[in-house]
Amino acid sequence: DKILTFNPLKKAEIRQIIDLELAKLDERLREINLSVEHPTEVRDFVAEKGFDPKLGARPLKRAIARWIEETIADAVISGEAQSGGHYRLELSKISGRKEPEMKLVPQPEPVLVEQV
Numbered sequence: 001d002k003i004l005t006f007n008p009l010k011k012a013e014i015r016q017i018i019d020l021e022l023a024k025l026d027e028r029l030r031e032i033n034l035s036v037e038h039p040t041e042v043r044d045f046v047a048e049k050g051f052d053p054k055l056g057a058r059p060l061k062r063a064i065a066r067w068i069e070e071t072i073a074d075a076v077i078s079g080e081a082q083s084g085g086h087y088r089l090e091l092s093k094i095s096g097r098k099e100p101e102m103k104l105v106p107q108p109e110p111v112l113v114e115q116v
Contacts, residue, residue: 009056014047017057021064029072034081036072037088037107045091045100067102075104 009017022038029036050063068089075081081104088107091100 006056008053009051011047014051014057014060015043017060018043018047018050018064021061022068025064025069032076033083034072034076035086036104037086038068039088039090041091042068042089042102071102071104080104 022043026036046060046063046067049067050060051057052059071089072081072087075087081087086107086109087104090103090105092103093100
């Protein structure tokens with residue numbers, strides 16, 4: 001039997017994993033014609049919630065599901081998010097609560113500027 005040892009993940013590696021997982025989510029959202037921005041603040045929050053030095057990156061997928069995917073799914077089910085829409089995930093503090101709330105906020109469609 002071989003024993004494998006792993007070095008603890010660094011913050012930059014955690015962010016890379018989150019970015020890869022969010023790219024997969026973005027691909028699934030494009031299939032239903034939704035566009036969702038996930039700003040640095042949201043990615044940092046998920047990194048903090050989903051990282052465990054003992055378990056490595058495994059809890060990150062659960063954190064993405066809990067905080068990001070559930071927020072988007074709830075908005076789609078309730079009709080707040082609709083096909084063809086462009087949205088942004090935002091964190092907001094709620095008085096008396098320990099955890100912030102994740103919201104999906106409608107955004108104007110991004111304007112693409114051609115470079116000359």
